[in-house]
Amino acid sequence: MKIAEQAKLQNYGFSKTEILSGNIGYLALNGFFDLNEQSKRAVNSAFDFLINTNALIIDLRLNGGGQADMVKYISSLFFKDSTHINDFYLKQTNEIQQIWTEPRSQSDLWSIPPIYILVSAYTASAAEEFAYDMQSLHRAIIIGELTTGAAHPMQIINIGYGFTAYIPFARPINPLTKTDWEGCGVKPDIAVSANRALNSAIQCVYRQQINSTDTSTANSAKWMYFIYKSKLNPYKINLKRLKRFVGNYGGNKISIENEYLIYNTANGYRAKLVPISKTTFTLDSPLDNREVIFRTNAKGRPYKMYLNFNSSLPTGFVRISKGFIKYNKPLTNTRL
Incomplete structure (x- = not known):
């Protein structure tokens, strides 16, 4: 050649x-x-x-x-x-x-x-x-x-x-x-x-x-820097605790695959959740840096989920069902 x-x-x-x-x-x-x-x-x-x-x-x-x-x-x-x-x-x-x-x-x-x-x-x-x-x-x-x-x-x-x-x-x-x-x-x-x-x-x-x-640039960079460092060094949560978050939150469904939580939307978008703290996660997607925040009761059971981006006003979704959710569709826009 x-x-x-x-x-x-x-x-x-x-x-x-x-x-x-x-x-x-x-x-x-x-x-x-x-x-x-x-x-x-x-x-x-x-x-x-x-x-x-x-x-x-x-x-x-x-x-x-x-x-x-x-x-x-x-x-x-x-x-x-x-x-x-x-x-x-x-x-x-x-x-x-x-x-x-x-x-x-x-x-x-x-x-x-x-x-x-x-x-x-x-x-x-x-x-x-x-x-x-x-x-x-x-x-x-x-x-x-x-x-x-x-x-x-x-x-x-x-x-x-x-x-x-x-x-x-x-x-x-x-x-x-x-x-x-x-x-x-x-x-x-x-x-x-x-x-x-x-x-x-x-x-x-x-x-x-x-x-x-x-x-605006400085605040956005602080957010990105925090999220990026969290993805490099994820917070550790055991499988038993992760299973508590599985469920349907106002149409946003949380499933679990290979010991990771997966965020699923009605239109087919799917992304792995990377833990930042006991109840806070970020979407593991190059172009999606939203936080997923769970609110729990006194027994540690989630009852509401919030989506938050760049410290803006978060959008809340009440949990309407729980239990294991299985998906065969591959993850979208993620590095899992």
């Missing part, structure tokens, strides 16, 4: 775009492919989808590198003016090639922070260059593990007797640090294991939004 066909099948490295709770943009980029009209369209489409988000997370944890011209093209999205991001020293000609971003009409839309870049020990080469450049220019916060440390581009040289060798023919020189990441990797601003990097970035966004001067 030709390289161009492989690139197209992999969507030029863009494996996922998503808008997370709190209007956080998430983009998984698994490679920096050759720059051409098709790959440019993929870049523009991915970033256009996320253009109205309040923050951006770029995931390079599975990105082993690629082409420097694609690094330049993507970097140009984040600088309003032409910006010196890197140099390449070419050994054979003893020349230095400067790399500058190109002004783009969309650049001012991405000129505000925060931008978070996720990295791992697998992140290498061009992916490291992008992270290193953005970090050096204080344009992004790097979260994750120390990267591979592969800065010098290589070429294959025939050394005779059937042997070949990979020999570096150039090296990058960052205009600010005057060095590169060869052998030492890109050091993250926030060091966490790769599998915790996304959670760490999301919490960073919420903490940043909590400090907003806009009261």
Whole structure:
């Protein structure tokens, strides 16, 4: 299969775009492919989808590198003016090639922070260059593990007797640090294991939004941050106590599956409930952060359920029946 066909099948490295709770943009980029009209369209489409988000997370944890011209093209999205991001020293000609971003009409839309870049020990080469450049220019916060440390581009040289060798023919020189990441990797601003990097970035966004001067934004971020932390570290409730909540609350039915409560509506929406306290739960759905609050009598038996979002006035539903409810329909919009 030709390289161009492989690139197209992999969507030029863009494996996922998503808008997370709190209007956080998430983009998984698994490679920096050759720059051409098709790959440019993929870049523009991915970033256009996320253009109205309040923050951006770029995931390079599975990105082993690629082409420097694609690094330049993507970097140009984040600088309003032409910006010196890197140099390449070419050994054979003893020349230095400067790399500058190109002004783009969309650049001012991405000129505000925060931008978070996720990295791992697998992140290498061009992916490291992008992270290193953005970090050096204080344009992004790097979260994750120390990267591979592969800065010098290589070429294959025939050394005779059937042997070949990979020999570096150039090296990058960052205009600010005057060095590169060869052998030492890109050091993250926030060091966490790769599998915790996304959670760490999301919490960073919420903490940043909590400090907003806009009261509505700050209050919403506090709510999201609390709910998110609760989902990461659920409150423990044993199965016997969970069974007490099963029943019909004004048409909203609570069932139990695999030792989890499930919230069911008449129109077929279903989501796992994550416990926050003895009587309070949150819906485990990326785009649904409502609280489900149960009111209990002196014996601990629920008699009413409330749905609450962002500390607004909750809606109450009286319990009209109890007992085990069985559903065969799969969960909707959930990560169970």
